[in-house]
Amino acid sequence: MSEVAQVMILGLLQGGVYALMASGLTLMFGVMRIVNLAHGVFIIAACYVAYFLFVGPGWDPFASLLVTIPLFFLLGMVIYRSLFPRIEGSQRFSEMTVLLTFGIALVVEGFLSYFFTGTFRSTNPPYTTDAILIGDLFIPTAQLYASMTSLILLLALWGFLFLTRTGYAVRATMQNRTAAQIVGVNVRRISTIAFAIGMALAGASGSLISFLYPFFPNSHWRWIAILLALIVLGGLGSLKGAVVGALMLAVAAAFVSDMFGATWAPITFFGALFLVLLIRPQGLFGREARV
Amino acid sequence: MALLELQEVTSGYAFGPDILQSVSLTVDEGRAYCIIGPNGAGKSTVLKTVAGLLRPREGQVLLDGTSIGGLRPDLVLAAGICYVPQDRSLFPDMTVKENLVMGGFLQPDRKVVSERIEQIFDMFPILRSRAGQHAGTMSGGEQQMLALGRALMTQPRMMMIDEPSLGLAPQVADQIFETIASLRQMGITLLLVEQNVLRGLEATQDAFLLDLGTLRLEAPSDRILDDPRIRELYLGRQLQRGTEAETREN
Numbered sequence: 001m002s003e004v005a006q007v008m009i010l011g012l013l014q015g016g017v018y019a020l021m022a023s024g025l026t027l028m029f030g031v032m033r034i035v036n037l038a039h040g041v042f043i044i045a046a047c048y049v050a051y052f053l054f055v056g057p058g059w060d061p062f063a064s065l066l067v068t069i070p071l072f073f074l075l076g077m078v079i080y081r082s083l084f085p086r087i088e089g090s091q092r093f094s095e096m097t098v099l100l101t102f103g104i105a106l107v108v109e110g111f112l113s114y115f116f117t118g119t120f121r122s123t124n125p126p127y128t129t130d131a132i133l134i135g136d137l138f139i140p141t142a143q144l145y146a147s148m149t150s151l152i153l154l155l156a157l158w159g160f161l162f163l164t165r166t167g168y169a170v171r172a173t174m175q176n177r178t179a180a181q182i183v184g185v186n187v188r189r190i191s192t193i194a195f196a197i198g199m200a201l202a203g204a205s206g207s208l209i210s211f212l213y214p215f216f217p218n219s220h221w222r223w224i225a226i227l228l229a230l231i232v233l234g235g236l237g238s239l240k241g242a243v244v245g246a247l248m249l250a251v252a253a254a255f256v257s258d259m260f261g262a263t264w265a266p267i268t269f270f271g272a273l274f275l276v277l278l279i280r281p282q283g284l285f286g287r288e289a290r291v
Numbered sequence: 292m293a294l295l296e297l298q299e300v301t302s303g304y305a306f307g308p309d310i311l312q313s314v315s316l317t318v319d320e321g322r323a324y325c326i327i328g329p330n331g332a333g334k335s336t337v338l339k340t341v342a343g344l345l346r347p348r349e350g351q352v353l354l355d356g357t358s359i360g361g362l363r364p365d366l367v368l369a370a371g372i373c374y375v376p377q378d379r380s381l382f383p384d385m386t387v388k389e390n391l392v393m394g395g396f397l398q399p400d401r402k403v404v405s406e407r408i409e410q411i412f413d414m415f416p417i418l419r420s421r422a423g424q425h426a427g428t429m430s431g432g433e434q435q436m437l438a439l440g441r442a443l444m445t446q447p448r449m450m451m452i453d454e455p456s457l458g459l460a461p462q463v464a465d466q467i468f469e470t471i472a473s474l475r476q477m478g479i480t481l482l483l484v485e486q487n488v489l490r491g492l493e494a495t496q497d498a499f500l501l502d503l504g505t506l507r508l509e510a511p512s513d514r515i516l517d518d519p520r521i522r523e524l525y526l527g528r529q530l531q532r533g534t535e536a537e538t539r540e541n
């Protein structure tokens with residue numbers, strides 16, 4: 001019984017961080033129909049920012065959030081404004097974003113490999129090996145801090161989306177882009193903001209996973225594969241779906257890894273992806289394609 | 292006085308061919324106009340081009356004599372022209388009330404927005420009783436009323452309404468056309484696209500006949516209705532379709 005609770009907790013803690021990573025990705029799809037294959041590589045790039053702030057001036061990875069969030073927000077604005085307007089209005093916009101962001105991912109990965117080589121790195125603040133014991137439940141401190149921070153950031157995102165005027169405009173654009181335009185939303189501006197927020201979430205995720213999962217330039221492929229599985233399960237473009245999908249799959253993966261060994265955990269994501277596409281292609285909270 | 296003027300406007304969709312070919316038309320303040328023409332003639336494209344959803348490739352779109360061609364949709368709306376698209380384009384996962392709130396997006400004063408929502412509720416009592424319902428779950432007629440109500444939130448000088456009776460039962464279409472008549476009484480200039488030619492012409496003063504992206508005819512609506520030659524030449528099939536629909540109603 002307590003072992004089930006233990007695996008559950010570990011899964012949920014992981015899921016919190018997955019949810020943060022997936023929310024940025026699903027936001028970009030929801031607002032702009034961008035399939036951002038470069039989301040993972042930007043998370044890894046942010047890991048390097050956190051890493052060098054850690055080994056250089058000795059910043060704690062949580063302090064590096066103060067750099068990664070605004071830095072990647074700005075980077076998002078620049079990337080969106082410089083690369084996406086060219087393909088805007090295309091009938092095959094989403095397909096083109098797949099190619100474009102695949103290219104971006106390769107370029108950024110190339111730079112990372114060139115400068116930082118292929119060695120595994122991670123930040124190791126003192127609490128990475130700590131744990132809290134409640135009864136006989138074992139709670140790794142680093143995981144706990146990271147998922148609490150994810151929760152706070154997700155709540156902030158929720159507050160922005162549901163309580164501010166710009167947030168209303170973002171949600172309106174997600175539901176119906178033309179409708180948003182005809183009530184006076186400047187969708188170009190909203191898209192830029194949404195892309196930048198997605199990138200800021202990638203930046204924040206990088207700070208958090210820098211001490212949870214060792215990284216090297218190539219490891220973003222693994223992440224983007226998992227993240228795509230999460231948001232397809234939740235329903236592409238649904239934030240609620242991304243969070244629920246992340247928690248569910250992380251818990252499922254924790255059980256799989258507990259029963260069959262850690263090497264089998266990734267299969268959970270792709271197995272789930274396969275099943276979702278077979279049974280409910282629109283995902284948990286997705287809208288069925290409308291004509 | 293000319294409120295809106297299109298001067299030899301050529302327009303089309305991204306990377307596609309020209310759909311409108313040198314279309315010129317004038318809309319005077321306070322009058323009601325109907326654009327008629329077969330499917331695919333480019334009627335919706337005219338409205339989208341004026342609304343700023345499409346950028347004219349050539350020619351001018353003038354509002355009060357100043358160019359608005361290629362302006363962003365939010366700026367066209369702020370200038371007083373609002374657009375109710377053929378698919379109504381509501382926010383399906385927002386409630387009726389929230390849709391109206393979004394209609395007041397350009398109005399920064401929230402008090403003014405709630406006052407206007409009350410006015411819309413007075414005009415469409417059905418919307419008040421459905422205030423908390425998600426827009427996507429309403430009937431076609433209710434959705435069209437919400438689309439019109441949401442457009443009115445901007446207090447437009449001119450409304451462009453694309454096929455308001457599309458897919459509606461005749462009685463419901465009657466209601467919508469009553470609403471359209473009251474819009475005229477409010478002094479709003481109207482540019483209507485209607486596939487039900489009879490109804491469209493009856494609801495308006497002047498008509499533009501569009502075919503294959505070119506303007507074929509511009510005449511008072513009642514003249515088109517009354518002149519057997521015009522009817523036969525340009526509208527034979529369509530009017531018949533309209534008439535059939537009307538007779539089925541009776």
Ligand SMILES: Nc1ncnc2c1ncn2[C@@H]1O[C@H](COP(=O)(O)OP(=O)(O)OP(=O)(O)O)[C@@H](O)[C@H]1O
Nearest residue numbers: 304307310328329330331332333334335336337486
């Ligand atoms: N989003 C689009 N992208 C590309 N071409 C389009 C698009 N929408 C319409 N078209 C094309 O533009 C032409 C005119 O379409 P439009 O919608 O303006 O016609 P319409 O007169 O409104 O017809 P209907 O009565 O069917 O609404 C058609 O040939 C159509 O295929």
Ligand SMILES: [Mg+2]
Nearest residue numbers: 334335377453
């Ligand atoms: Mg049309």
